[in-house]
Amino acid sequence: xxxxxxxxxxxxxxxxxxxxxxxxxxxxxxxxxxxxxxxxxxxxxxxxxxxxxxxxxxxxxxxxxxxxxxxxxxxxxxxxxxxxxxxxxxxxxxxxxxxxxxxxxxxxxxxxxxxxxxxxxxxxxxxxxxxxxxxxxxxxxxxxxxxxxxxxxxxxxxxxxxxxxxxxxxxxxxxxxxxxxxxxxxxxxxxxxxxxxxxxxxxxxxxxxxxxxxxxxxxxxxxxxxxxxxxxxxxxxxxxxxxxxxxxxxxxxxxxxxxxxxxxxxxxxxxx
Amino acid sequence: xxxxxxxxxxxxxxxxxxxxxxxxxxxxxxxxxxxxxxxxxxxxxxxxxxxxxxxxxxxxxxxxxxxxxxxxxxxxxxxxxxxxxxxxxxxxxxxxxxxxxxxxxxxxxxxxxxxxxxxxxxxxxxxxxxxxxxxxxxxxxxxxxxxxxxxxxxxxxxxxxxxxxxxxxxxxxxxxxxxxxxxxxxxxxxxxxxxxxxxxxxxxxxxxxxxxxxxxxxxxxxxxxxxxxxxxxxxxxxxxxxxxxxxxxxxxxxxxxxxxxxxxxxxxxxxxxxxxxxxxxxxxxxxxxxxxxxxxxxxxxxxxxxxx
Ligand SMILES: [Fe+2]
Numbered sequence: 001x002x003x004x005x006x007x008x009x010x011x012x013x014x015x016x017x018x019x020x021x022x023x024x025x026x027x028x029x030x031x032x033x034x035x036x037x038x039x040x041x042x043x044x045x046x047x048x049x050x051x052x053x054x055x056x057x058x059x060x061x062x063x064x065x066x067x068x069x070x071x072x073x074x075x076x077x078x079x080x081x082x083x084x085x086x087x088x089x090x091x092x093x094x095x096x097x098x099x100x101x102x103x104x105x106x107x108x109x110x111x112x113x114x115x116x117x118x119x120x121x122x123x124x125x126x127x128x129x130x131x132x133x134x135x136x137x138x139x140x141x142x143x144x145x146x147x148x149x150x151x152x153x154x155x156x157x158x159x160x161x162x163x164x165x166x167x168x169x170x171x172x173x174x175x176x177x178x179x180x181x182x183x184x185x186x187x188x189x190x191x192x193x194x195x196x197x198x199x200x201x202x203x204x205x206x207x208x209x210x211x212x213x214x215x216x217x218x219x220x221x222x223x224x225x226x227x228x229x230x231x232x233x234x235x236x237x238x239x240x241x242x243x244x245x246x247x248x249x250x251x252x253x254x255x256x257x258x259x260x261x262x263x264x265x266x267x268x269x270x271x272x
Numbered sequence: 273x274x275x276x277x278x279x280x281x282x283x284x285x286x287x288x289x290x291x292x293x294x295x296x297x298x299x300x301x302x303x304x305x306x307x308x309x310x311x312x313x314x315x316x317x318x319x320x321x322x323x324x325x326x327x328x329x330x331x332x333x334x335x336x337x338x339x340x341x342x343x344x345x346x347x348x349x350x351x352x353x354x355x356x357x358x359x360x361x362x363x364x365x366x367x368x369x370x371x372x373x374x375x376x377x378x379x380x381x382x383x384x385x386x387x388x389x390x391x392x393x394x395x396x397x398x399x400x401x402x403x404x405x406x407x408x409x410x411x412x413x414x415x416x417x418x419x420x421x422x423x424x425x426x427x428x429x430x431x432x433x434x435x436x437x438x439x440x441x442x443x444x445x446x447x448x449x450x451x452x453x454x455x456x457x458x459x460x461x462x463x464x465x466x467x468x469x470x471x472x473x474x475x476x477x478x479x480x481x482x483x484x485x486x487x488x489x490x491x492x493x494x495x496x497x498x499x500x501x502x503x504x505x506x507x508x509x510x511x512x513x514x515x516x517x518x519x520x521x522x523x524x525x526x527x528x529x530x531x532x533x534x535x536x537x538x539x540x541x542x543x544x545x546x547x548x549x550x551x552x553x554x555x556x557x558x559x560x561x562x563x564x565x566x567x568x569x570x571x572x573x574x575x576x577x578x579x580x
Binding site: 012013014015016017019020023032033034035036037038040042043044045046048049052053056057060089090091092093094095096132133134135136137162163201204205 | 368
C-alpha cells in the first residue's frame with residue numbers, strides 16, 4: 001500500500017480508546033471510520049451501542065438496589081442511575097459486584113440531601129448481594145454449645161460464616177430497607193432513629209435482621225476473635241440491659257458462625 | 273469436525289448427567305425457571321449458562337446450577353473475556369472461567385468475537401472489532417491463551433453488528449474462517465446474528481452462510497431481534513433476545529441443519545424472560561426441525577468425523 005494511502009486509512013482507524021470514550025458520553029460525535037452501508041457515519045447506529053451499554057448498566061443498578069428504586073420512583077431512579085454509570089462504569093465483568101460507589105453517590109447528590117438515609121439503605125442492599133453470593137459453609141448446629149461444660153462457655157471463640165456481616169446506621173436504614181424490599185408502607189418509621197443489623201445466610205436465603213446496638217458490639221467482638229465472655233462484657237458495658245440469651249439464640253438461628261472452640265484448645269477440635 | 277468434544281480438565285465434582293451435549297435443542301438457563309425445569313416431564317437436550325453468573329463464591333446460583341447439572345448436560349457461554357481486546361486478556365478472568373469449567377464440566381465452552389473491557393472498564397456489551405490483520409493476529413493469540421488454560425478447544429461466536437469499520441480489509445466470514453484455522457477453535461454459529469448483521473450491512477444471509485466454515489461449527493444459537501431504523505431510514509435490526517425467533521431465522525436454520533445434520537441448538541431469550549412454557553415452546557420448534565433433519569448430512573467433512 002502506498003505510504004499516503006496508508007496514512008489516509010490510519011486516520012479512519014477507530015481504536016478501542018476512541019470507541020469506549022464515546023460510549024458513555026452522548027454529547028461526543030460518532031467516530032469517523034464507523035459507517036453504515038451508505039458509507040456515512042451514522043449516529044443512530046452508533047447509539048445502539050451507547051444504548052446497550054447504558055441500558056445494561058442502569059439495569060444492573062436497578063437489580064441491585066430495588067429498595068432505592070421504590071423510594072425514589074422509577075423515573076427519578078433511572079435518571080440518577082444514568083448519571084452514576086456514566087461516571088462509574090464497572091471495573092469487573094462480574095456484574096454482581098457492581099455499584100459499591102452508589103451509596104456515596106446518593107449521599108453526595110445535592111437534591112437528595114433531605115433524605116440522608118438513602119446512602120445507608122443502598123449500603124444494606126449492596127451487602128445483601130455480597131451475602132447472597134458469599135461462599136457456602138455449614139453454620140454451627142443449634143445444640144453446639146451444649147457440647148461444652150457450662151463453666152467453660154465464656155472461653156469459647158467462634159469462626160465467622162463467610163456470608164455474615166454487621167452494619168450500623170445513624171438512621172432507620174434497616175426498617176426502611178425492609179419495608180421497601182417487602183413493598184410495605186413506611187408509616188411509623190422514624191428515619192432519624194439509629195439502627196443496626198445483622199446480615200447472614202442461614203440457608204440459601206439472605207436474612208437482614210434488626211438487632212440492638214449492644215448485640216452489634218457482641219457480634220463484632222466475636223468476629224474480632226475474642227471470647228464469648230469478652231463479647232458479653234463488651235455488650236453489657238454498652239447496654240446494661242443487654243440480653244445474652246437472646247443474642248445467642250439470634251447467633252444460632254441466623255447462622256453467624258461455622259465453628260467454635262475453647263480458646264486454648266488445639267485447632268481442629270471444634271464443637272461443630 | 274472441530275467442535276466441542278470436550279477434553280475436560282480434571283474436575284472436582286461428579287454429576288449424574290453426561291458431559292457431552294447431544295445434537296438436540298436446549299435453552300439458556302434462567303434462575304426463575306429452575307423449579308419448573310426440574311418438575312417438567314419434558315427433558316430438553318441441554319442448558320446453557322453465562323459463565324460470569326457463576327463466578328460468585330457460593331449461594332443459591334451454585335445450588336441451582338448443581339441441580340440442573342445433575343439432570344442435564346450444560347454448555348458454558350462466556351460474556352466477559354473480551355477476546356477482541358486491544359490490551360490483552362485478564363488472566364484473573366481466565367482463571368475464574370477455568371474454575372467454572374472445572375466445577376461444572378460443560379460439554380461446550382464458548383465466547384464471543386467482540387470486546388467488552390477497556391482500560392479496566394467493563395461495558396457489559398459485545399462491542400465490534402475491525403476485520404483486519406492486526407485484529408486477526410490478536411484474536412488468534414487470545415483464543416490460544418484461553419484454550420491453553422482450559423486445556424480444551426472453545427467455540428467462538430459470530431457477532432451482531434450495527435456499524436462497519438472502514439479499516440476492515442476482509443469479510444467477516446473470511447476473518448472467522450482464518451481464526452478457526454489458525455487458533456484451532458470451533459465456531460458457534462448464531463443464525464439470528466447472521467440475519468441481524470446481514471440486514472444491517474445489506475448483504476445476503478444465504479451468501480454469508482454459504483461462505484461460513486460450517487465444518488467448524490459445534491453449536492447453533494437462535495434468538496429474537498427487534499426492528500428499528502437508522503439515520504437513512506433503512507432497517508436496523510437489534511439483537512434483543514427478548515422475543516420468539518423470527519420466521520426468516522427459522523428458515524435459515526432449516527437450511528443450515530439440512531446441510532450439516534443435527535447439531536446442539538440453543539434458544540437465547542434472556543431479556544423480558546418469558547414463562548417456562550413459552551421458552552419451552554421455542555425449544556420444541558427447534559427440536560422438531562432437528563428430528564426430521566437427515567441423519568447423514570450433506571457435509572462430507574462433518575460426516576466423516578462423526579462416523580469415527
Ligand atoms: Fe448468541
